[in-house]
Amino acid sequence: MEKKSVITEIASGIHSSILDCGLEITVETIRSNPVVAVYALVKAGSACEETPSEAGISHVIEHMLFKGTPSRKTGEIASEIEGAGGDLNAWTSFDETVFHMTLPSDSVFKGIDVVCDALFNSLFDSDELEREKEVIIEEIRHGENSPGHLTSDTLFRTSYGKFPYAKPIIGTKDSVSAMTVKDLKRYHARWYQPSNIHLVIVGDVDPVETIEFTVKLLSKVKNTKTKSVKNPIFTAPESSVVVNKSKFNQAYLNIGFPVNAFDMNKTPVLDLLSMILGEGESSIIQKRLKYTEKLVLDSYVWSFTPKMEGLFIAGALLSPENVIDTVRIIIEELSSSEKITIHDLNKARTTLKSEEISQMQTVGGIARKRVYFLSINNKYLGDHEYFKAIDSVTLEDIKLAAREIASAPVFISVTVPEDASISEKEIFKVLNSKTRTTPAIISQKNRSVTRTLSNGIRIAFIEDKSIPFISMRGGFTGGLLSETPEISGISPMLSSLLVRGTHLHTGDELHEFIESSGGTILGFSGRSSLGVRVDILSENMRIGLKSLIECIRFPSFDMDEISTEKQRISMSLDAEKDRHSIQVSRLFEQSIYPEDHPYWLNINGTKTTTSRISRKKLLEHFAENYPVSELVFAGCGDADGEEFADMIENSFRDCRPKKRKLQLPTEIENKVSAKTVTAYKDITQNHIIVGTLGVDIKSEDRFILDVISRILSGQSGRLFLDLRDRESLAYQVSSWSIEGLAPGFFGSYIVTRPEESQRAIDGIYKHYKMLRQDKVPAEELARTIIHMKGTHKIALQKRSSIAAAAFFGELYGIGFDSYRNLTQRLERVTANDIKRVAEQYLNEDRLVTAIYGPWIKW
Numbered sequence: 001m002e003k004k005s006v007i008t009e010i011a012s013g014i015h016s017s018i019l020d021c022g023l024e025i026t027v028e029t030i031r032s033n034p035v036v037a038v039y040a041l042v043k044a045g046s047a048c049e050e051t052p053s054e055a056g057i058s059h060v061i062e063h064m065l066f067k068g069t070p071s072r073k074t075g076e077i078a079s080e081i082e083g084a085g086g087d088l089n090a091w092t093s094f095d096e097t098v099f100h101m102t103l104p105s106d107s108v109f110k111g112i113d114v115v116c117d118a119l120f121n122s123l124f125d126s127d128e129l130e131r132e133k134e135v136i137i138e139e140i141r142h143g144e145n146s147p148g149h150l151t152s153d154t155l156f157r158t159s160y161g162k163f164p165y166a167k168p169i170i171g172t173k174d175s176v177s178a179m180t181v182k183d184l185k186r187y188h189a190r191w192y193q194p195s196n197i198h199l200v201i202v203g204d205v206d207p208v209e210t211i212e213f214t215v216k217l218l219s220k221v222k223n224t225k226t227k228s229v230k231n232p233i234f235t236a237p238e239s240s241v242v243v244n245k246s247k248f249n250q251a252y253l254n255i256g257f258p259v260n261a262f263d264m265n266k267t268p269v270l271d272l273l274s275m276i277l278g279e280g281e282s283s284i285i286q287k288r289l290k291y292t293e294k295l296v297l298d299s300y301v302w303s304f305t306p307k308m309e310g311l312f313i314a315g316a317l318l319s320p321e322n323v324i325d326t327v328r329i330i331i332e333e334l335s336s337s338e339k340i341t342i343h344d345l346n347k348a349r350t351t352l353k354s355e356e357i358s359q360m361q362t363v364g365g366i367a368r369k370r371v372y373f374l375s376i377n378n379k380y381l382g383d384h385e386y387f388k389a390i391d392s393v394t395l396e397d398i399k400l401a402a403r404e405i406a407s408a409p410v411f412i413s414v415t416v417p418e419d420a421s422i423s424e425k426e427i428f429k430v431l432n433s434k435t436r437t438t439p440a441i442i443s444q445k446n447r448s449v450t451r452t453l454s455n456g457i458r459i460a461f462i463e464d465k466s467i468p469f470i471s472m473r474g475g476f477t478g479g480l481l482s483e484t485p486e487i488s489g490i491s492p493m494l495s496s497l498l499v500r501g502t503h504l505h506t507g508d509e510l511h512e513f514i515e516s517s518g519g520t521i522l523g524f525s526g527r528s529s530l531g532v533r534v535d536i537l538s539e540n541m542r543i544g545l546k547s548l549i550e551c552i553r554f555p556s557f558d559m560d561e562i563s564t565e566k567q568r569i570s571m572s573l574d575a576e577k578d579r580h581s582i583q584v585s586r587l588f589e590q591s592i593y594p595e596d597h598p599y600w601l602n603i604n605g606t607k608t609t610t611s612r613i614s615r616k617k618l619l620e621h622f623a624e625n626y627p628v629s630e631l632v633f634a635g636c637g638d639a640d641g642e643e644f645a646d647m648i649e650n651s652f653r654d655c656r657p658k659k660r661k662l663q664l665p666t667e668i669e670n671k672v673s674a675k676t677v678t679a680y681k682d683i684t685q686n687h688i689i690v691g692t693l694g695v696d697i698k699s700e701d702r703f704i705l706d707v708i709s710r711i712l713s714g715q716s717g718r719l720f721l722d723l724r725d726r727e728s729l730a731y732q733v734s735s736w737s738i739e740g741l742a743p744g745f746f747g748s749y750i751v752t753r754p755e756e757s758q759r760a761i762d763g764i765y766k767h768y769k770m771l772r773q774d775k776v777p778a779e780e781l782a783r784t785i786i787h788m789k790g791t792h793k794i795a796l797q798k799r800s801s802i803a804a805a806a807f808f809g810e811l812y813g814i815g816f817d818s819y820r821n822l823t824q825r826l827e828r829v830t831a832n833d834i835k836r837v838a839e840q841y842l843n844e845d846r847l848v849t850a851i852y853g854p855w856i857k858w
Helices: 057-064 076-083 105-121 126-144 147-160 173-177 181-191 207-217 267-278 284-292 320-334 342-359 363-377 382-392 395-406 424-432 490-498 507-516 538-553 559-576 580-592 607-612 615-625 641-651 701-712 718-726 754-773 778-795 799-811 818-827 831-841
Strands: 008-011 014-018 024-029 035-042 087-092 097-104 197-203 240-246 251-259 296-304 310-318 411-417 448-452 458-463 469-477 520-525 529-537 632-637 675-680 686-693 732-738 745-752 848-853
Touching (some): 014 207, 024 207, 035 363, 057 126, 076 087, 076 105, 097 105, 097 363, 097 778, 105 197, 105 207, 126 147, 126 173, 126 732, 126 745, 147 240, 147 251, 147 411, 197 363, 240 424, 251 320, 251 395, 267 284, 267 296, 267 342, 267 395, 284 320, 284 559, 296 559, 310 320, 320 411, 342 363, 342 382, 342 469, 342 507, 342 529, 363 382, 448 641, 458 641, 490 559, 490 607, 490 615, 520 538, 529 538, 529 799, 559 615, 580 686, 580 848, 632 641, 632 799, 686 754, 701 718, 701 745, 701 778, 701 831, 718 732, 718 754, 745 754, 754 831, 754 848, 799 818
Parallel strands (some): 458 632
Antiparallel strands (some): 014 024, 035 197, 251 310, 251 411, 296 310, 469 632, 520 529, 732 745
């Protein structure tokens, strides 16, 4: 007689069971969308690696678990999940390794089967290991070329000394290259025991059926007791400063202070303090550094409280000459806790509430939250206790925590350009002078409200009452398409200034108002659009929409804000030089567009052009290119659509239609011809794009190009399986199709070693040729379409995704509800369509190859 598992309902809709093998499974039933998240928490991360030779082994195993089992060959794990319409991934941290997938709920058993097969039956094939080691070493090299990675790694190394958190999670090139199958199997046997794994299932599933399926699936799995790690007692080192000089263009700053491990009483205080100091444009440090003193491009504060000792971290991206003043101000603000007010505390509380609700939009977000608290304090509903603790934090708690941090040792890591004159001694002088209840989810049918006003404004709102949150956008066609070489960069400048002050409120007042209401307000601009976005708790919808309208109708373009924005743009353009993917994209785009086309321009402008843009030019450009009659508003969330439309109509009742100056280019006269373009950069890898001119948003071929992109990319895609898995040429490889109101582009991107670059390029050419010459097999095409439909369904869990889709659909003339028809359109794509489109767009005589890095001539 089959033994029945004991299933306990730990809360309404949440069931849990500990299987005979020791694995614990928790199923949380949420019926709002037909999707499910499957998360496997392995309670072992890099902190469990006990010897230098094991450094990075947790991460290597994370990679290898996707590389085959006795019943699934390499690539089949990814293809099986993606073929069911889902996606899968994993992460490794100091304290845990997590394997996760999101897929349609009718495939939940498949998801559980796949993840359990990978966890307990992985082959660890020696050939696959050698290939994957090359991929991981490429990942390490990629991090070495990132100033942010370098700065963070240095901070953790100096802050933690001999403690496990000092080591990079990913390991080193030496430790990874030396690992053997025997090493992996030994580590896997030690930590991947069922009793050390918690399976979390969240979504539209039956809990009893799901648990019983898992019981049967794992009935033959045995458990061996896992060992415990004896980590050294943490003793904070003395204060330290490390200045790294490297071939970057901007400075990257991290300041760390030792704090406690996760504690349900102390961590909420630290999280609130970090928000008060550095979360949002109106936070104390961000406001002073970015807007008052104009020292940084961006700054942030966050509290890192893992299972063991944590860090309170402040950081900034800035010019090298501003490092000393920025360090001084951060130390000053931490030492000035008496300035923190009850208003600051209440605003931070509201922001946390807003973030909590926002994360509840997806089953993956809920599962991730559950896994976090299981890992950190072994409580499935730890977030409930956490948010009760948030409500009990007092202003004195905040001030006390700030004082304790200000008197603790300080660890500073700075990465600056090679020619920067800053020294560790100068920074030390600064240190020595320092003063020392989750809402219920309700399923409700959504209603759409649309309206076109007499002055031309178009409105679309999709009602969704499932959570008390709303996302909305208002904007115009234009953006980069409205620019000329003389005013390159005016669009992102405009979009930033729209939310930095009106004739009624200053920029600081606007952000304070919105953030105190549990929301965010942002300007946006792109290749074909410009506008304002607000995300906010639905109880404050009127506040959010009123502010959005105010920014669009009455922008002040204040002279001080313009000056600040120009400084920010200048620093941003310097920082852009360190982002190699952006540089190769610029090289590629300037090779496929003629110089007189707006898409040839840098979407962020240049230092020369942006510095010359006057307030008069901003006012003229906005008035001539963005008349009210071209406005589109869209939103999604827990609000009345008619009220949304009424508020907009009443606010623009006095506005009359006006013809715009902007003429949008829709054709590109000169055709792209095959060529290779290069730009030298002294880094360790080449960044390569192979692609060509694409189509506009209204072309039917865009759906086919999207399918081609999906066939090539993703973990079960042709480029990934061939160039990454089989050939070990790269850690990063992808493909994409970008469309706009004017024709966009199609490309494949790969990052590889200089000596392997020709093989990588040849590999991309080979796969393009296969698409031109051979029909895609029916099974591969069907699997690709299912995956695209599934990921589309998963994406639409977020109100912001639906609001964006409705906004851009209406804006670009394809309909606010065009996103609802995507699955049907994808289903009509045939193998003949793919072959035809590949022949038309991916022909070798029109392919452009762009190479950025230490390229070697061949």
